[in-house]
Every structure is written in structure tokens, then in C-alpha cells.
Amino acid sequence: MCLAVPARIIALTGDKAVADAMGNHWNIRTTLTPEVKLGDIVLIHAGFAIAQVDEEEAKNTWQLFAEIAELEEQEKHKDSPL
Amino acid sequence: MLERIRKAHALMDVACEAMGREINIMEVCGTHTVSIFRNGIRSTIPENVKLLSGPGCPVCVTDQGYIDIVIDLAQRDDCIIATYGDMMRVPGKNGSLETSHRENVKVVMSSEDALEFARKNPDKTVVFVAVGFETTTPATVVAVEQAKKEGLKNFVIFSGHKLVVPAMEALLSGMNNKIDAFLCPGHVSIMIGSQAYRPIVEKFKKPCVVAGFEPMQLIEGIAEICRQLIECRADVTCLYDAVVKPEGNLTAQKLVAKYMEPTDGYWRGLGKIAAGTLALKAEYAEFDAMKRFGIEEIPAEELGGCRCGEILCGLISPPECGLFDKKCTPDTPVGPCMVSSEGACSAWYKYGRRQRR
Amino acid sequence: MSDTNGKKILLAHGGGGRVSNDLLSKIVIPKFQDKTDKLTDAAELNLESNNVCFTTDSFVVKPIFFNGGDIGKLAVCGTVNDLAVAGARPAALSLSLIIEEGLEIETLDKILTSVSTAAKQAGVSIVTGDTKVVDAGSADNIFINTAGIGTKHENANLSFDNIKAGDKVIINGTVGDHGMTIMSQREGIKFKSTLKSDCATLNGLVEKVLDATDQVKFMRDPTRGGIAATLNEIATATGLDIELIEKDIPVDTTVKAAAEMLGFDPINIANEGKVVFVVANEVAEEVLKIIKSDELGKNAAIIGEVKPPQGDPVVEIVTAIGGKRIVQMPYGRELPRIC
Numbered sequence: 203m204c205l206a207v208p209a210r211i212i213a214l215t216g217d218k219a220v221a222d223a224m225g226n227h228w229n230i231r232t233t234l235t236p237e238v239k240l241g242d243i244v245l246i247h248a249g250f251a252i253a254q255v256d257e258e259e260a261k262n263t264w265q266l267f268a269e270i271a272e273l274e275e276q277e278k279h280k281d282s283p284l
Numbered sequence: 285m286l287e288r289i290r291k292a293h294a295l296m297d298v299a300c301e302a303m304g305r306e307i308n309i310m311e312v313c314g315t316h317t318v319s320i321f322r323n324g325i326r327s328t329i330p331e332n333v334k335l336l337s338g339p340g341c342p343v344c345v346t347d348q349g350y351i352d353i354v355i356d357l358a359q360r361d362d363c364i365i366a367t368y369g370d371m372m373r374v375p376g377k378n379g380s381l382e383t384s385h386r387e388n389v390k391v392v393m394s395s396e397d398a399l400e401f402a403r404k405n406p407d408k409t410v411v412f413v414a415v416g417f418e419t420t421t422p423a424t425v426v427a428v429e430q431a432k433k434e435g436l437k438n439f440v441i442f443s444g445h446k447l448v449v450p451a452m453e454a455l456l457s458g459m460n461n462k463i464d465a466f467l468c469p470g471h472v473s474i475m476i477g478s479q480a481y482r483p484i485v486e487k488f489k490k491p492c493v494v495a496g497f498e499p500m501q502l503i504e505g506i507a508e509i510c511r512q513l514i515e516c517r518a519d520v521t522c523l524y525d526a527v528v529k530p531e532g533n534l535t536a537q538k539l540v541a542k543y544m545e546p547t548d549g550y551w552r553g554l555g556k557i558a559a560g561t562l563a564l565k566a567e568y569a570e571f572d573a574m575k576r577f578g579i580e581e582i583p584a585e586e587l588g589g590c591r592c593g594e595i596l597c598g599l600i601s602p603p604e605c606g607l608f609d610k611k612c613t614p615d616t617p618v619g620p621c622m623v624s625s626e627g628a629c630s631a632w633y634k635y636g637r638r639q640r641r
Numbered sequence: 642m643s644d645t646n647g648k649k650i651l652l653a654h655g656g657g658g659r660v661s662n663d664l665l666s667k668i669v670i671p672k673f674q675d676k677t678d679k680l681t682d683a684a685e686l687n688l689e690s691n692n693v694c695f696t697t698d699s700f701v702v703k704p705i706f707f708n709g710g711d712i713g714k715l716a717v718c719g720t721v722n723d724l725a726v727a728g729a730r731p732a733a734l735s736l737s738l739i740i741e742e743g744l745e746i747e748t749l750d751k752i753l754t755s756v757s758t759a760a761k762q763a764g765v766s767i768v769t770g771d772t773k774v775v776d777a778g779s780a781d782n783i784f785i786n787t788a789g790i791g792t793k794h795e796n797a798n799l800s801f802d803n804i805k806a807g808d809k810v811i812i813n814g815t816v817g818d819h820g821m822t823i824m825s826q827r828e829g830i831k832f833k834s835t836l837k838s839d840c841a842t843l844n845g846l847v848e849k850v851l852d853a854t855d856q857v858k859f860m861r862d863p864t865r866g867g868i869a870a871t872l873n874e875i876a877t878a879t880g881l882d883i884e885l886i887e888k889d890i891p892v893d894t895t896v897k898a899a900a901e902m903l904g905f906d907p908i909n910i911a912n913e914g915k916v917v918f919v920v921a922n923e924v925a926e927e928v929l930k931i932i933k934s935d936e937l938g939k940n941a942a943i944i945g946e947v948k949p950p951q952g953d954p955v956v957e958i959v960t961a962i963g964g965k966r967i968v969q970m971p972y973g974r975e976l977p978r979i980c
Contacts, residue, residue, distance in 0.1 A: 204313070204315055204416065204417065204419035204420060204469070204471040204472065204979065204980050205315055205471075205901070205902070205904050205978060205979055205980060206419070206471050206474075207898065207901045207902045209898075220833075223898040223899070223901075223902060224894045224895045224897070224898035224899075225834060225835035225836070225894075225895035225898070226825070226832055226833075226834040226835075226836070226895060226898055226899045226902065227832055227833035227834060228832050228902070229832070231394075231396060231426065233426045233535075234422050234423075234426070234533060234535050234536045234539070235533070235535070236535060245471070245474065245527050246902070247419055247420065247423070247471060247979065248368070248393065248394050248395070248416070248419075248420055248423045248979045249393055249394025249395065249396050249397070249423065250394070250422065250423045250426070252419060252422075252471065252474050252475065252527075252533065252536070253474045253527040253528075253533065254527075255526055255527055256525065256526045256527070259525055259526030259527075260526050262526070263496050263498060263501060263524065263526040263527075264496075264498055264526075265498055265500075265961075269894075285962075289962060289963075314980050315980060321966060322906070322960070322966060323960045323961070323962055323964050323966070324958070324959075324960045324962075324963075324964020324965040324966040325962070325964050326964070327964045327965045327966075328962060328963055328964045341980050342980055343980065368977075368978065368979045368980075369904075369976030369977045369978050369979075370976070370978045370979060370980050372976050373976075390829065391829055391976060391977065392829065393829070393830060393903075393977055393979070397829070416979065416980065420979060420980075499960070499961065499962045499964075500962070503962065625969075625972075634967070634969065
């Protein structure tokens with residue numbers, strides 16, 4: 203009944219925040235999650251952060267997170283000298 | 285991932301065997317319904333595991349009488365109607381907000397956008413079409429609080445907010461004894477907490493499993509239900525620990541409790557559900573569209589002959605309803621199961637030939 | 642451009658008098674000097690063959706400037722691509738402007754520069770045109786119509802009738818980029834994003850493919866309604882099923898994330914630089930290689946296959962977890978959702 207997507211808080215003033223979801227920046231409110239800090243991942247629904255996301259759990263829960271983690275892993279291997 | 289899917293399927297097979305009959309699992313959440321549909325989950329699970337799409341999306345459950353009032357308000361030139369896009373195509377008695385072609389109907393993505401309309405248009409009254417379940421209600425309440433703080437006199441909400449647990453109880457007590465378990469809504473549970481389903485587990489002995497929306501979450505949620513059925517137990521289990529806590533979001537709960545209270549209200553196709561709708565408390569009447577416009581009550585809908593209630597519960601299949609494919613089609617939907625594009629009737633209508641259970 | 646700075650379009654600019662001529666000679670004509678210098682009412686064309694394709698399209702996009710393009714570029718790409726997917730080499734375009742009174746002349750200049758750049762890139766000339774100005778409120782900044790004419794490629798033997806079970810479906814890159822970009826800049830939705838429209842002229846890419854093989858059965862640019870609409874059209878017209886493999890459909894992660902937030906499905910979202918190719922199975926890999934060698938085809942992929950029907954023809958997707966779902970013809974107007 204409710205769409206919500208994970209995004210990272212990249213700016214935070216009071217309860218106004220900007221959250222980044224893969225290059226999309228959403229203006230959101232953190233009124234419902236007063237505990238979140240800059241850099242946290244939150245779940246956004248209808249313009250509000252509704253929960254803080256546990257990053258480790260996120261990889262098991264969202265395919266997109268798993269994909270990104272995998273990409274980062276590949277990048278690391280690319281950089282490391284053989 | 286394949287290994288996880290295999291394990292889950294094995295559990296489902298064992299459960300089917302053990303039960304020796306169909307297993308009926310209701311997903312209460314519309315977003316689960318969409319995800320089940322998008323990922324083609326029905327086609328991957330054993331035939332005896334039936335997924336019933338419950339009344340869990342504002343698009344389906346918002347009643348005709350409510351929509352008609354919104355459409356009436358949209359006829360007033362001194363009003364701006366701010367609504368989530370979801371509501372635009374929900375049918376009233378004569379058409380929808382979309383077919384009303386009124387320029388003062390604005391699609392918003394957040395209650396904050398609705399407030400902004402109020403700030404920018406002091407000569408108009410902005411009516412926020414406040415629909416949604418527990419996940420969405422806090423956003424409405426924050427807007428009311430903000431309007432109060434700013435002294436915005438031209439912002440009101442028309443509450444059609446619904447509560448999930450009373451609907452689940454109503455389904456189990458009145459309409460249906462066919463439901464074996466619930467797949468509980470992931471995002472509603474963020475707000476109300478997984479323990480909110482405890483009374484259902486205790487009173488009705490039906491497993492309640494909270495899952496997220498990715499296909500693996502859904503498959504493992506179904507498997508967990510099967511595990512409980514095999515072991516003849518009913519428990520609240522949460523697979524969506526990344527965001528759901530047992531106690532829920534207390535900040536949001538407090539806010540909602542401060543401003544709103546449960547009342548009896550209509551659900552499309554299901555009738556009146558006791559304490560299933562939220563209304564603004566009397567002390568905040570100035571922000572209540574019903575009070576502002578002297579709306580006494582929301583009239584009962586006239587979906588003469590619609591049997592969505594039974595279809596939702598898996599008691600009958602869509603063609604058994606007298607309206608199906610006659611008065612009720614995807615372009616002229618009557619009940620919730622046809623209104624939602626993923627609803628049982630809508631899917632049956634479109635894919636009848638290739639019914640995927 | 643100093644003389645147009647801050648100046649606006651007046652009704653007189655479309656009135657056919659001195660003011661009109663001034664606009665044409667200073668702003669419009671210089672952009673398309675090569676062919677329109679004679680200012681006749683109709684252009685004379687010498688075409689390569691008698692096998693001619695002719696098309697027209699109108700552009701009313703809002704906003705008129707977006708990341709990756711503007712209405713001018715779009716007006717060229719749209720018509721050039723319609724010719725290209727019909728198997729034609731675009732030869733000439735017409736350009737018709739309907740301008741709302743009050744538009745900044747500088748804005749018009751920018752749009753026309755885009756038209757000119759895109760036309761040059763596609764190797765096509767603007768050979769005739771028209772300019773009208775309407776009262777403020779009667780249009781939305783600017784509407785553009787382009788018509789295009791081209792000659793058929795020798796290897797182009799394109800028809801629904803050629804499509805058979807076993808044929809492969811190829812797309813030249815990620816889907817939904819244009820529509821999501823426009824959406825991100827639309828009133829009421831607006832969000833900052835790195836999204837970029839894929840708006841591009843595809844005639845070069847298509848020509849490379851047709852030069853190599855005559856086994857392309859059908860092509861279409863999946864604009865409004867996205868690949869879901871295009872593939873449903875193909876299924877309906879041929880009476881055949883189309884089976885897509887979800888994980889093979891290229892989708893940019895930014896598009897994916899934005900689509901999730903708004904409740905959209907990228908396969909329903911418009912593209913302006915994409916072609917859906919239906920090709921014979923035997924040449925599919927070769928065609929894919931050719932497409933991938935082009936800048937506009939780097940992310941190309943075989944995304945599905947034509948299948949014998951099992952009743953009414955449908956488009957079906959095999960999902961990441963091995964499930965199946967039917968892809969419907971999109972409704973036609975996507976609204977952002979919260980549920």
C-alpha cells in the first residue's frame with residue numbers, strides 16, 4: 203500500500219533534508235525520524251523519511267543495494283595491482 | 285539467490301503436502317500485490333499456495349462516497365484540491381477526478397506540496413485529499429501541525445486514512461474463514477511495529493509475517509508462513525528487519541494519536557468497518573474539510589451487486605460476480621478489485637485466458 | 642546576439658511584414674543557410690530514388706529545455722527517427738514554428754541552434770519552414786512541427802508480416818531515460834537529478850545495421866508508452882507472443898531509482914534515442930555487434946524473442962526470479978503514486 207525507497211541523507215538542516223537515491227535528489231522531511239544524521243540511509247515515503255535503514259540488512263533486502271555493493275567490489279579489484 | 289529460492293519452494297511443497305489442501309495467504313498490502321504481480325511470483329510457487337490480494341491499497345479501498353465529495357469540492361472555484369496521483373482515477377458515481385477535468389485539482393507528491401499551495405494561494409482553500417494507511421497518515425498529521433504553527437487558515441484535510449489491523453480483524457471475524465495467514469505490509473509495519481499483529485495471532489491463531497517488497501522477501505515470507513503452518517503454530521515474524529522494529533516508529537505514533545482518532549468508516553466494496561478509519565479530533569476541527577464545508581457524513585456507496593468483498597477473500601472468482609465484464613470493466617470499474625490495475629478482477633479480465641491463479 | 646538580448650517575440654513577428662522579415666533574416670535563416678536562402682514557398686528536392694518515405698510529427702514538450710536536449714533537438718530527432726525506423730535515409734525536413742507571444746528571442750535562438758546542430762549531426766537539411774505567432778496563452782512558449790522525407794534503404798524490407806517466431810528483439814540501450822528526465826523537471830514532481838534524456842538521431846546507427854543485413858524484420862522507436870507500448874503493438878499486429886527477459890533489459894540505475902520512487906515502470910516510459918529491432922535469429926548476434934560498435938548502441942542488448950502465440954497474442958516478461966508476467970499496453974498518462 204505504500205511505496206518507499208531507500209536514499210542517503212546528503213544535507214540536513216532542522217527537519218529539512220535532501221536525500222540521494224542513485225543520483226536523484228529528493229527534498230524530504232525528517233520530522234518522523236528525528237534521530238537520523240547526515241550520511242544515514244533512510245526510507246522515503248510521500249516526502250518523509252519514515253525509517254532509518256540498517257545498511258548491512260539493506261544488502262539482503264534490496265536488490266539495488268546488493269548490485270551496488272557488487273559494483274564497488276568489482277571496482278576495488280580493478281584498482282588493485284595484480 | 286537461487287539456493288534461497290529453492291529452499292523456500294521446498295518448504296512450500298512440504299506445507300502443501302502436510303495440509304493436504306489449498307493454503308490461502310492474504311497479502312494485505314497493495315504494494316505487495318504489485319510486487320507479486322511484477323515479479324510473476326504466482327507463476328513460481330506451488331499451485332496449492334493461493335495468494336489472495338487483500339484490501340490494502342488506498343486506490344481500492346477508498347469508497348465511492350468519499351470520492352464523490354472530493355469531486356464536488358473540486359467544482360468550487362474557491363478550492364484547490366491537492367491529491368496524490370493515486371486518487372486521480374478512482375471512480376465516483378459519475379467519473380473520477382481525472383475525468384472531472386478541473387484545473388484546480390493538483391497532483392502532489394507530499395503533504396508538504398499541499399501546504400505550499402496553501403501558502404501561495406491565500407485566497408483559496410486547499411483541501412488535501414488525505415488517504416493512505418498508517419504509513420501515510422503521519423505525513424498528513426505533520427502538515428496539520430505545520431499549518432497550525434504557521435497559522436495557515438486556508439489548509440484543510442479530508443481524512444480518508446485507513447487502519448490495517450481493524451480490517452484484518454473484520455475479514456477474519458465476519459467475512460471469511462478461508463484465510464490461513466497474512467503476509468503483513470512492510471511499510472505500514474515500520475509505523476505500527478511488527479508487534480501490532482500480536483492480537484491477530486493470539487485471537488485468531490493465524491501466522492502474521494512481515495516482509496519487504498523485493499521478490500526474495502516475498503518468497504521467503506511465504507515460506508515462513510508455510511513453516512509455521514507445518515509446525516502448527518501462529519506467530520508474528522518479521523523478515524524486514526532493515527527497517528521494521530517490534531515497537532514501530534514511536535514519533536509517528538505519538539503524532540497521529542495527538543491529532544486523530546479511529547472512527548467507523550466505509551471501505552469500498554467491504555462496507556463499514558468498525559474503527560477502521562481515522563478522523564481529526566474535534567479540537568482540530570478548523571483543519572477538517574468536513575467541518576469547514578459542513579459535510580455531515582460520507583454517504584454509503586451504491587455498488588449494487590458488487591461482490592468484491594467475497595472476491596477479496598477468495599470466496600468466489602471474478603466471473604461469478606454478476607457485474608463482471610458487464611457493468612464492471614477496467615475502463616468502467618465498480619469495485620476495488622477492478623479499480624486497481626493489479627486487482628483480482630482487473631487481472632482476470634485482462635488475462636482470463638492465462639490466469640496465473 | 643546582443644541585439645536580441647532580453648527582447649521578446651511580438652505578434653508582429655508572425656505578421657508577415659517588416660518585423661517578420663527581420664526575425665527570419667536575422668534569427669531563423671542564418672541557422673539553415675545552406676538550403677533556405679532562396680525563401681521560396683516550397684522546396685525543390687532531388688531525391689536518390691522514387692522509393693520515398695514521408696512523415697510528420699508535432700512537438701509540445703514541457704519543459705522546453707531539459708537535461709540532454711530541448712524542444713528543437715527533439716523536433717529533429719523525432720522526425721529523423723521516424724524516417725530511420727521506416728528504413729529511410731532522411732533527406733530533408735520542414736520546420737514549422739508556432740510561437741507564443743512573449744517568448745524571449747534569445748530562447749528562440751537557442752532552440753533554433755539546437756535544431757540546426759541536430760540536423761547537421763543527422764546529415765539532413767531543413768529545406769522549408771513557417772513561423773506563426775499566437776496570443777499569449779494560446780500556446781505554451783513554443784510548439785514545433787517537423788515533416789521529413791527520405792528514400793528507402795535497399796536492404797529495408799520491413800513489415801509486421803515478416804516477423805516470425807524465433808526472431809530476436811534488440812534494443813540499442815537503456816530504457817526510460819527521456820521520459821524520466823522530463824518527469825523530473827515537471828511541475829509538481831520536480832527533483833534534482835543526474836538523469837539525462839537519450840534524445841538523439843538514430844539514422845546513422847540504423848543505416849549501419851541495414852548496410853550489413855537485409856534480415857531486419859521491423860524497427861520502431863519506442864517513444865510514448867515506452868517499449869511496453871511498442872512491443873504490444875508488434876504482438877497485436879503480428880498475432881505473435883513476445884517474451885522478454887527482465888534482467889536483459891538495460892535500465893540505468895538512476896532511472897530505476899527514480900521510477901521506483903514515483904511508482905513507474907521504466908518499460909512504460911518514453912525514449913527518444915532508442916530503436917526496437919526485430920531481427921532474424923541467425924543475424925541477431927551480428928546485428929547486436931554492429932549496434933554496440935556505435936556510440937548510440939553501447940548498451941545494446943538482445944532483450945527477448947518472438948514466440949508462437951497461445952491464444953490472444955501477449956507480451957510477457959520472464960522476471961529475475963523466473964516468474965512470468967504479462968506486459969500491458971500502458972494507460973497513456975503516468976501519474977506519480979505513493980502506493
